[in-house]
Amino acid sequence: MNERIASAFDLLPGYLAQHVLLSAAALALGVMLALPLSVVASRHARVRFFALATASLIQTIPGLALLALFYPLLLGLSAFTEMLLGVEVPALGFLPSVLALTLYSMLPILRNGVAGLTGLDPAVIEAANAVGMTPRQRFLRVEAPLAAPIVMGGIRTAAVWTIGAATLSTSVGQTSLGNYIFAGLQTENWIFVLFGCAAAAALALVVDQLLGLIEAGIARRRPLRIYLGLAGVAAGTIIALTSLAGGKPNVYRVGAKNFSEQFILADLIARQLEAAGATAQRRDDLGSAIAFRALAGGDIDVYVDYSGTLWTNVLDRRDVPPREVMLRELTDALAEKYGVVLLGPLGFENAYTLAMRRERASALGIATIGDLAADAPKLTLGADLEFLSRPEWRTLKNAYGLDFAAQRSFNPTFMYRALEDGSVDVISAFSSDGRIAALNLAVLSDPKHAIPSYDAVVLISPRRAKDSTLIRALTPLLGKISVEQMRAANLMVDRDNDKASPQQAAEFLGRAIGLPAFRGASP
Amino acid sequence: MTGVPIMTGAPIIAPAPIIEIVDASKSFDNGQSFAFRNVTLRVETGCFVALVGASGSGKTTLLKIINRLIQPDSGAVRVEGQDVAAINAPVLRRRIGYVFQGVGLFPHMSVAENIGITPKLLGWPAAEIATRVKELLDLVELPQSYLSRPPLSLSGGERQRAGVARAIAARPKIVLMDEPLGALDPITRDSVGSAYRTLHDRLGLTTLMVTHDIQEALLLADRIAVMKAGRILAFDTPHGLTAVAQDPDVAALMGMPKQQAERIRSILDGSGASGRHE
Numbered sequence: 181m182n183e184r185i186a187s188a189f190d191l192l193p194g195y196l197a198q199h200v201l202l203s204a205a206a207l208a209l210g211v212m213l214a215l216p217l218s219v220v221a222s223r224h225a226r227v228r229f230f231a232l233a234t235a236s237l238i239q240t241i242p243g244l245a246l247l248a249l250f251y252p253l254l255l256g257l258s259a260f261t262e263m264l265l266g267v268e269v270p271a272l273g274f275l276p277s278v279l280a281l282t283l284y285s286m287l288p289i290l291r292n293g294v295a296g297l298t299g300l301d302p303a304v305i306e307a308a309n310a311v312g313m314t315p316r317q318r319f320l321r322v323e324a325p326l327a328a329p330i331v332m333g334g335i336r337t338a339a340v341w342t343i344g345a346a347t348l349s350t351s352v353g354q355t356s357l358g359n360y361i362f363a364g365l366q367t368e369n370w371i372f373v374l375f376g377c378a379a380a381a382a383l384a385l386v387v388d389q390l391l392g393l394i395e396a397g398i399a400r401r402r403p404l405r406i407y408l409g410l411a412g413v414a415a416g417t418i419i420a421l422t423s424l425a426g427g428k429p430n431v432y433r434v435g436a437k438n439f440s441e442q443f444i445l446a447d448l449i450a451r452q453l454e455a456a457g458a459t460a461q462r463r464d465d466l467g468s469a470i471a472f473r474a475l476a477g478g479d480i481d482v483y484v485d486y487s488g489t490l491w492t493n494v495l496d497r498r499d500v501p502p503r504e505v506m507l508r509e510l511t512d513a514l515a516e517k518y519g520v521v522l523l524g525p526l527g528f529e530n531a532y533t534l535a536m537r538r539e540r541a542s543a544l545g546i547a548t549i550g551d552l553a554a555d556a557p558k559l560t561l562g563a564d565l566e567f568l569s570r571p572e573w574r575t576l577k578n579a580y581g582l583d584f585a586a587q588r589s590f591n592p593t594f595m596y597r598a599l600e601d602g603s604v605d606v607i608s609a610f611s612s613d614g615r616i617a618a619l620n621l622a623v624l625s626d627p628k629h630a631i632p633s634y635d636a637v638v639l640i641s642p643r644r645a646k647d648s649t650l651i652r653a654l655t656p657l658l659g660k661i662s663v664e665q666m667r668a669a670n671l672m673v674d675r676d677n678d679k680a681s682p683q684q685a686a687e688f689l690g691r692a693i694g695l696p697a698f699r700g701a702s703p
Numbered sequence: 704m705t706g707v708p709i710m711t712g713a714p715i716i717a718p719a720p721i722i723e724i725v726d727a728s729k730s731f732d733n734g735q736s737f738a739f740r741n742v743t744l745r746v747e748t749g750c751f752v753a754l755v756g757a758s759g760s761g762k763t764t765l766l767k768i769i770n771r772l773i774q775p776d777s778g779a780v781r782v783e784g785q786d787v788a789a790i791n792a793p794v795l796r797r798r799i800g801y802v803f804q805g806v807g808l809f810p811h812m813s814v815a816e817n818i819g820i821t822p823k824l825l826g827w828p829a830a831e832i833a834t835r836v837k838e839l840l841d842l843v844e845l846p847q848s849y850l851s852r853p854p855l856s857l858s859g860g861e862r863q864r865a866g867v868a869r870a871i872a873a874r875p876k877i878v879l880m881d882e883p884l885g886a887l888d889p890i891t892r893d894s895v896g897s898a899y900r901t902l903h904d905r906l907g908l909t910t911l912m913v914t915h916d917i918q919e920a921l922l923l924a925d926r927i928a929v930m931k932a933g934r935i936l937a938f939d940t941p942h943g944l945t946a947v948a949q950d951p952d953v954a955a956l957m958g959m960p961k962q963q964a965e966r967i968r969s970i971l972d973g974s975g976a977s978g979r980h981e
Contacts, residue, residue: 245783302804303805303807304807304809304810306772306803306807307801307803307807307808307809308809309772309792309796310770310772310796310797310801310803310807311801311820311821312793312794312795312797312798312821312824312825313793313795313822313824313870314793317793317824321809321820322811323807325811326811401811401853
């Protein structure tokens with residue numbers, strides 16, 4: 181079997197179990213909230229109007245945005261509960277995902293519930309009154325059973341929506357089938373993307389059929405079908421629950437931002453931890469700002485960040501001190517303000533730089549960012565998704581007076597494509613990116629030293645600050661990875677032909693720097 | 704003597720009437736239009752009364768104030784001497800059978816569950832309900848095999864028989880019927896109608912039936928109340944209403960079946976084509 185398909189299957193049990201649990205929890209909560217609400221809404225026109233309008237409004241918020249909005253919300257709540265009760269609310273992972281998906285699942289249940297209850301034949305309601313039913317008996321014996329098939333239809337729709345939208349929860353650090361899709365998009369591993377889509381679709385279909393069985397059972401009064409459908413749903417949820425509850429007392433959560441280098445390094449860290457007998461869990465695709473806060477808040481235990489990013493984004497500093505000074509001050513400030521341990525630099529730098537195609541740069545006679553300023557009004561800048569909103573860009577722009585004809589943002593993979601096909605002239609490249617050499621790009625130098633240095637550094641959460649297992653497992657990595665080695669590993673994942681998975685690149689890197697855990701690993 | 708509601712029949716009989724409506728009015732749209740106005744009606748135990756009138760004459764609304772499906776604006780309604788306003792509505796309704804114009808059966812329950820619903824609400828033991836349901840199927844001449852079938856699999860006539868069985872399941876003394884035969888074809892209508900009349904006599908029921916069909920009223924009822932525009936024009940035995948045609952509307956209504964019968968006879972005899980347009 182194709183190696184990528186095989187590695188996708190290896191990851192399936194964990195991803196699927198998480199996805200099932202998340203969807204089941206969100207759907208169960210959605211049903212518990214939306215059903216009573218639809219009963220009230222079916223009786224009061226005003227409640228009906230507001231409930232349906234609110235649910236429709238929530239539905240118009242893109243799923244990704246809804247998930248992202250819960251992060252600051254829960255962060256605020258966490259600060260509040262910590263102050264009052266000394267308890268922190270996790271702002272990443274399961275909780276925000278389940279809350280956003282619950283809100284998302286409510287509209288179809290609510291709409292069908294209201295339609296089912298208000299659309300009943302008035303003659304049947306009168307018959308219920310005339311045979312002597314109290315309002316409660318009428319609801320339980322006549323209205324609810326007659327509306328049930330329609331309500332089940334709404335629950336089926338909600339289930340399919342929830343399972344689909346749950347793939348987005350990867351972006352707030354909750355493992356799901358979306359991990360295939362996000363990681364695959366990042367590393368251009370289309371098999372992973374397809375695999376993730378297919379797995380989510382298959383899960384949605386199976387759940388839809390099971391709920392359909394319950395719906396048919398209710399409509400045709402066949403209790404056996406109802407029990408079969410319920411048993412199927414319950415069995416799936418229980419299997420998912422037990423497979424995850426399988427005794428992992430000390431799990432290290434390794435975070436990664438959303439690009440190849442981060443995936444490779446997170447994999448390297450996870451492998452080192454596993455070699456030390458610990459269990460590692462991945463939290464991929466975190467946004468730059470989210471990653472640090474997640475670490476400081478204890479939602480992840482370890483990840484790799486870059487000194488310049490921390491300097492400007494976290495410490496909010498605009499000066500550019502020499503490298504050694506910056507590292508020292510950073511280590512002290514992070515420990516003091518956040519309790520975060522900066523274990524040390526990995527050895528290479530991944531700086532933001534500006535890059536152009538070599539022939540284009542020489543045709544325009546551009547070698548430095550200073551040269552670029554004169555031609556910028558005729559050129560288009562392509563940036564990754566966060567560069568244009570980062571303080572480094574403002575510093576750079578002001579230092580050199582850069583004013584481009586147009587600025588466009590891309591997923592990093594597509595940014596390089598845009599440079600190749602001429603859609604953009606200049607890009608915000610990363611100095612450790614393997615594609616700089618592979619695409620023969622010219623990196624523009626920064627004579628004014630406007631951009632700080634970006635040493636890759638290992639950060640450890642306050643909770644794990646004195647964790648000897650973690651520190652012992654990661655210390656061998658410090659100062660060992662050269663920029664050439666990192667570029668080579670990145671290129672393995674990012675190149676167009678003969679792509680490797682981040683795991684394979686991590687293995688390559690581990691062997692290259694001579695880690696015992698990787699000795700003898702097959703190439 | 705026109706336009707005056709006439710209450711004929713014995714003025715007072717002991718014991719007191721089983722259903723008594725006294726000076727009742729019901730208006731809609733905040734008093735803009737009346738369903739009925741200042742109506743008084745007394746029905747004696749064991750009597751089969753037909754409420755006859757055109758659509759909108761208020762007859763169905765009048766029927767529904769008896770088991771409190773509708774509340775009158777003024778006046779009193781008494782059942783077995785008790786003011787119905789003082790009885791909890793569900794409790795009252797379980798004492799009174801009700802047969803609907805449409806199906807009225809619960810589509811999600813079997814025939815047996817439909818028939819047994821009022822005894823179940825009254826808390827009868829399951830075994831007793833099962834026995835009663837079987838007995839009722841025999842009574843309304845439906846096969847026992849129908850017990851577990853859904854109501855929608857029955858024909859119109861069969862459904863109405865099941866509806867009658869449901870109405871009398873908890874042994875009520877009173878049965879209210881709202882156009883019970885309206886949706887049936889003429890032959891089924893006749894057979895279901897006369898079967899019910901037999902039951903009415905056998906079980907000693909008091910029946911109040913709303914119908915717009917004077918012929919049906921004449922064939923089934925002991926007494927007919929003729930309603931028009933929210934008032935009772937006349938309340939008497941069929942014979943009494945025909946013999947003394949006090950009111951032109953009543954006279955026209957009572958004269959119609961006879962005229963139709965004569966026309967039908969002449970058409971069938973072939974003697975006069977006058978009744979037909981060809």
